[in-house]
Amino acid sequence: xxxxxxxxxxxxxxxxxxxxxxxxxxxxxxxxxxxxxxxxxxxxxxxxxxxxxxxxxxxxxxxxxxxxxxxxxxxxxxxxxxxxxxxxxxxxxxxxxxxxxxxxxxxxxxxxxxxxxxxxxxxxxxxxxxxxxxxxxxxxxxxxxxxxxxxxxxxxxxxxxxxxxxxxxxxxxxxxxxxxxxxxxxxxxxxxxxxxxxxxxxxxxxxxxxxxxxxxxxxxxxxxxxxxxxxxxxxxxxxxxxxxxxxxxxxxxxxxxxxxxxxxxxxxxxxxxxxxxxxxxxxxxxxxxxxxxxxxxxxxxxxxxxxxxxxxxxxxxxxxxxxxxxxxxxxxxxxxx
Numbered sequence: 001x002x003x004x005x006x007x008x009x010x011x012x013x014x015x016x017x018x019x020x021x022x023x024x025x026x027x028x029x030x031x032x033x034x035x036x037x038x039x040x041x042x043x044x045x046x047x048x049x050x051x052x053x054x055x056x057x058x059x060x061x062x063x064x065x066x067x068x069x070x071x072x073x074x075x076x077x078x079x080x081x082x083x084x085x086x087x088x089x090x091x092x093x094x095x096x097x098x099x100x101x102x103x104x105x106x107x108x109x110x111x112x113x114x115x116x117x118x119x120x121x122x123x124x125x126x127x128x129x130x131x132x133x134x135x136x137x138x139x140x141x142x143x144x145x146x147x148x149x150x151x152x153x154x155x156x157x158x159x160x161x162x163x164x165x166x167x168x169x170x171x172x173x174x175x176x177x178x179x180x181x182x183x184x185x186x187x188x189x190x191x192x193x194x195x196x197x198x199x200x201x202x203x204x205x206x207x208x209x210x211x212x213x214x215x216x217x218x219x220x221x222x223x224x225x226x227x228x229x230x231x232x233x234x235x236x237x238x239x240x241x242x243x244x245x246x247x248x249x250x251x252x253x254x255x256x257x258x259x260x261x262x263x264x265x266x267x268x269x270x271x272x273x274x275x276x277x278x279x280x281x282x283x284x285x286x287x288x289x290x291x292x293x294x295x296x297x298x299x300x301x302x303x304x305x306x307x308x309x310x311x312x313x314x315x316x317x318x319x320x321x322x323x324x325x326x327x328x329x330x331x332x333x334x335x336x337x
Contacts, residue, residue, distance in 0.1 A: 019309065025297075036285060041273050087221060101211060
């Protein structure tokens with residue numbers, strides 16, 4: 001065995017020993033401290049150029065593809081989530097009412113958006129048909145609970161009353177005729193709401209109505225709410241949103257949004273040092289060390305047990321010991337001992 005081969009074996013053994021057990025933990029801590037000391041004072045924009053970040057972001061936004069099995073995985077996730085014992089927790093324990101109130105207040109003040117949405121809904125034939133079926137069902141067989149919740153929403157209470165008043169005609173008429181009448185009534189109700197909601201419903205009234213609905217839902221178990229959507233519907237929704245994203249991501253609009261986001265990030269944090277940037281996002285030395293020791297040892301042990309770790313280390317080091325420079329140095333070492 002040549003001297004180069006002996007040195008390579010010794011070096012490989014040294015590195016393998018340093019990568020396992022207590023020596024690995026000590027080495028990670030030392031190397032992390034050296035890294036933070038060396039680069040922690042550098043500013044972000046001096047280390048990474050915003051143009052490069054923009055290019056990478058646009059690349060993965062526009063071309064990154066999810067595996068074809070994602071819908072099936074989503075279905076399996078939905079199934080397990082729906083049947084998980086944790087679903088007994090009430091919705092109100094997961095989401096604080098104060099947060100909901102803040103969101104509702106913001107949405108209630110968006111009067112222009114609210115008016116446009118309502119008018120768009122009123123012109124939607126499918127929605128008219130769906131609301132018509134609800135009104136028809138209420139007219140034929142009034143449900144106290146359904147009417148109580150419906151009346152929480154401004155302007156809908158009058159529509160429910162109207163549905164009940166025409167109930168007799170719906171019962172006596174043919175089924176198709178009753179559907180047509182209900183759909184026309186639904187269209188008229190939606191049209192009335194879209195035309196008058198912005199003027200007749202105050203922000204406080206809308207906020208109060210939505211929060212009343214929230215209060216009723218907040219005491220219900222999460223599992224009961226999830227049960228309202230079937231596994232198949234969940235998968236269909238996921239696939240529809242995914243396909244919509246595939247269409248949107250190649251548009252100039254999304255590219256502009258990504259570029260603007262990178263610009264704002266660098267305008268805000270470009271002059272931060274790497275140490276300050278980590279602290280800004282709540283990451284410190286102890287966090288980095290904890291995660292390195294959490295994931296590093298199991299992966300290294302798995303590679304070591306299969307022999308892959310030694311192959312990787314040996315291949316990396318062998319390049320030096322077989323290089324002309326190393327061979328020339330070793331040739332000068334006296335052979336007599």
